[in-house]
Amino acid sequence: GPKVLQIPSHQIIDMGQMVTLNCDPVSNHLYFYWYKQILGQQMEFLVNFYNGKVMEKSKLFKDQFSVERPDGSYFTLKIQPTALEDSAVYFCASSSYRGNQAPLFGEGTRLSVL
Amino acid sequence: GQQVQQSPASLVLQEGENAELQCNFSTSLNSMQWFYQRPEGSLVSLFYNPSGTKQSGRLTSTTVIKERRSSLHISSSQITDSGTYLCAMGDNYAQGLTFGLGTRVSVFP
Numbered sequence: 081g082p083k084v085l086q087i088p089s090h091q092i093i094d095m096g097q098m099v100t101l102n103c104d105p106v107s108n109h110l111y112f113y114w115y116k117q118i119l120g121q122q123m124e125f126l127v128n129f130y131n132g133k134v135m136e137k138s139k140l141f142k143d144q145f146s147v148e149r150p151d152g153s154y155f156t157l158k159i160q161p162t163a164l165e166d167s168a169v170y171f172c173a174s175s176s177y178r179g180n181q182a183p184l185f186g187e188g189t190r191l192s193v194l
Numbered sequence: 195g196q197q198v199q200q201s202p203a204s205l206v207l208q209e210g211e212n213a214e215l216q217c218n219f220s221t222s223l224n225s226m227q228w229f230y231q232r233p234e235g236s237l238v239s240l241f242y243n244p245s246g247t248k249q250s251g252r253l254t255s256t257t258v259i260k261e262r263r264s265s266l267h268i269s270s271s272q273i274t275d276s277g278t279y280l281c282a283m284g285d286n287y288a289q290g291l292t293f294g295l296g297t298r299v300s301v302f303p
Binding site for chain 1: 227229235237280282291293
């Protein structure tokens, strides 16, 4: 079946550097999401994106975060600059906005900020 | 805001035992999902079940909206069922989901 792919599965980066997490959503989906899960803690919503715009974001979506999907390619989450507390697993999801279809989640990208 | 409570927090089973996991939510919903999170962290979607009962193999999900609860039943547990089970709800599938803290299941021979 259709899948949401996240690339890479693990990324290690030095504090202060920029990182871009990539998500390849399901091709006919219209809504895109990022979630954050710190090790051992609750999965938390970061942001959703529709029609080229951020529709909703949580308080975890700091000013250092940005999302985009240029020309229908990857849906990306950029963090610039990174901080130690950004270490977490980031999950991407996409949805077709149909009443009987749930958002599909990727397997996550583990970000380690050193 | 929305709150999702899962119980129990952890569960230890002997292989072959059944288990019932609970999820209670504080507000009305249009979206309810159950996920299995592997020990290494990746997510597997189990059910999208905003109402009623759904079954897949040894797993059954039942959501009762007016009681604001959903359950996940595991029958004849296997060692490979070990991991964390998450429930998540949303008012609108176009918005973000609110997740519970999960139930950590450990199945031993």
